[in-house]
Amino acid sequence: MATTPPETVPExxxxxxxxxxxxxxxxxxxAIKAMITEGNLTPGQRLPTERDLAVHLGISxxxxxxxxxxxxxxxxxxxxxxxxxxxxxxxxGDLLDTFGVVAxxxxxxxxxxxxxxxxxxxxxxxxxxxxxxSASQLAQLAVHLDTxxxxxxxxxxxxxDMAFHRTITQAAGNxxxxxxxEGLSSRTFRARVRRGRQEADAFxxxxxxxxxxxxxxxxxxxxxxxxxAAAHVGAVEEWLRGQLEE
Amino acid sequence: MATTPPETVPExxxxxxxxxxxxxxxxxxxAIKAMITEGNLTPGQRLPTERDLAVHLGISxxxxxxxxxxxxxxxxxxxxxxxxxxxxxxxxGDLLDTFGVVAxxxxxxxxxxxxxxxxxxxxxxxxxxxxxxSASQLAQLAVHLDTxxxxxxxxxxxxxDMAFHRTITQAAGNxxxxxxxEGLSSRTFRARVRRGRQEADAFxxxxxxxxxxxxxxxxxxxxxxxxxAAAHVGAVEEWLRGQLEE
DNA sequence: ACTGGCGAATTGGTCCGATGACTTGGCCGA
DNA sequence: TCGGCCAAGTCATCGGACCAATTCGCCAGT
Numbered sequence: 332m333a334t335t336p337p338e339t340v341p342e343x344x345x346x347x348x349x350x351x352x353x354x355x356x357x358x359x360x361x362a363i364k365a366m367i368t369e370g371n372l373t374p375g376q377r378l379p380t381e382r383d384l385a386v387h388l389g390i391s392x393x394x395x396x397x398x399x400x401x402x403x404x405x406x407x408x409x410x411x412x413x414x415x416x417x418x419x420x421x422x423x424g425d426l427l428d429t430f431g432v433v434a435x436x437x438x439x440x441x442x443x444x445x446x447x448x449x450x451x452x453x454x455x456x457x458x459x460x461x462x463x464x465s466a467s468q469l470a471q472l473a474v475h476l477d478t479x480x481x482x483x484x485x486x487x488x489x490x491x492d493m494a495f496h497r498t499i500t501q502a503a504g505n506x507x508x509x510x511x512x513e514g515l516s517s518r519t520f521r522a523r524v525r526r527g528r529q530e531a532d533a534f535x536x537x538x539x540x541x542x543x544x545x546x547x548x549x550x551x552x553x554x555x556x557x558x559x560a561a562a563h564v565g566a567v568e569e570w571l572r573g574q575l576e577e
Numbered sequence: 578m579a580t581t582p583p584e585t586v587p588e589x590x591x592x593x594x595x596x597x598x599x600x601x602x603x604x605x606x607x608a609i610k611a612m613i614t615e616g617n618l619t620p621g622q623r624l625p626t627e628r629d630l631a632v633h634l635g636i637s638x639x640x641x642x643x644x645x646x647x648x649x650x651x652x653x654x655x656x657x658x659x660x661x662x663x664x665x666x667x668x669x670g671d672l673l674d675t676f677g678v679v680a681x682x683x684x685x686x687x688x689x690x691x692x693x694x695x696x697x698x699x700x701x702x703x704x705x706x707x708x709x710x711s712a713s714q715l716a717q718l719a720v721h722l723d724t725x726x727x728x729x730x731x732x733x734x735x736x737x738d739m740a741f742h743r744t745i746t747q748a749a750g751n752x753x754x755x756x757x758x759e760g761l762s763s764r765t766f767r768a769r770v771r772r773g774r775q776e777a778d779a780f781x782x783x784x785x786x787x788x789x790x791x792x793x794x795x796x797x798x799x800x801x802x803x804x805x806a807a808a809h810v811g812a813v814e815e816w817l818r819g820q821l822e823e
Numbered sequence: 824a825c826t827g828g829c830g831a832a833t834t835g836g837t838c839c840g841a842t843g844a845c846t847t848g849g850c851c852g853a
Numbered sequence: 854t855c856g857g858c859c860a861a862g863t864c865a866t867c868g869g870a871c872c873a874a875t876t877c878g879c880c881a882g883t
Binding site for chain 1: 836837838839844845846847
Binding site: 381382399411412413414415416 | 862
């Protein structure tokens with residue numbers, strides 16, 4: 332090994348060395364990201380084998396595996412057992428579902444902030460949907476509303492609730508926006524917020540709010556839709572903030 | 578691709594085994610996340626050693642390292658050589674700078690969508706800032722405006738530009754919102770968008786847009802601030818969409 | 824008794840080799 | 854021609870070894 336002699340004073344701050352930066356694994360991560368951004372790797376394409384990549388970058392297979400795993404977790408790569416490692420389609424959903432994880436592990440105060448972000452995004456998404464939603468999507472919304480109306484099981488209610496919102500965000504015609512909002516509304520996130528709220532008269536009120544959103548969409552009224560969605564999320568938000576002051 | 582033979586072929590669909598699901602490494606990731614959400618691990622706390630964790634979960638150290646690396650990349654853990662593995666402060670910035678990566682590797686069409694998200698968020702953030710910004714922050718904005726006015730070097734201009742927006746998003750008082758917007762405005766992202774736009778008369782126009790935002794903030798006019806910010810981002814957005822149709 | 828530096832123990836970082844599990848595609852036989 | 858079997862390719866996991874950085878206590882010098 333011909334590494335640097337132990338004499339230079341360490342300067343841990345400036346990121347002046349993008350290639351030599353940090354650990355070997357980090358270098359591998361950057362290398363793969365660079366290959367994608369520079370077009371050497373296109374969505375869906377298969378990468379060389381772990382061994383070849385490791386040799387090519389001059390690192391061990393273990394380190395290369397860590398790099399691949401890291402990029403897998405954030406949705407850039409996807410490794411299929413026995414087949415190979417592939418670049419994902421790099422669709423919004425692939426990359427942004429990490430958001431769900433963030434929502435899962437964020438401490439309570441951060442939760443309120445994330446809910447505010449969701450309110451902003453979802454109200455805008457609903458306004459967009461008012462202009463772009465199709466007839467079949469409106470029909471879907473009606474079905475989900477009926478399901479919520481007749482559901483006794485909270486589980487079923489929640490599922491229809493999520494489907495309702497999902498249909499709207501998809502109708503907004505911005506996949507990235509939809510993916511982010513969905514991440515902020517992820518299963519455990521909502522479960523955490525709802526927990527303990529069921530004893531209140533939340534269900535009828537929620538149904539009413541949903542109905543208001545639906546009517547605004549039917550009338551293709553973006554401003555009404557925005558207001559209704561903001562009020563809907565805002566209600567949860569306000570309740571959560573109240574919870575925090577204890 | 579022949580269809581299924583009469584028998585065999587298990588039913589690998591439903592994710593009926595959340596604990597046994599997927600790979601060993603995945604199990605380790607979920608285990609650590611669970612430890613955090615359940616409060617067994619608090620922000621800043623040190624984890625057991627890799628070796629101990631591996632033994633405790635009944636897996637090899639290699640797999641455990643992959644899990645730790647994965648959680649490190651998304652900002653949940655932080656490992657210090659020679660010292661140990663620690664939970665981050667779980668602040669918004671730690672968790673959401675993954676957004677920058679998403680913006681970096683997203684293909685062009687997705688870029689327009691992300692820019693639309695930024696427009697939505699930044700306009701709302703600016704409106705919030707109009708109500709909450711402090712006198713000293715307003716003074717900072719003035720300094721950044723002057724810097725932009727006198728800067729000849731595009732590099733310097735861009736730095737002041739980013740600082741300007743950063744001050745505003747921070748003034749909005751929502752760290753999560755600020756972190757997301759900053760991720761969407763990350764270095765390479767803006768560099769990519771700007772590239773080739775400099776030959777146009779973009780700088781004077783940008784300065785003017787910034788000045789308009791600044792005045793709205795000085796007047797503490799949320800609606801004017803929202804409109805000015807939306808127009809500012811929207812200008813870039815529109816230009817990018819034009820670029821896409823080639 | 825206090826201070827300063829040195830070194831051993833601890834711990835993450837990297838590498839290597841081996842084995843198991845899964846996929847794929849071609850070969851072989853009915 | 855068709856269908857199943859087999860072998861090569863590849864990821865998944867494991868266990869061990871050594872290197873590098875940090876940390877902290879011991880010890881010598883003052």
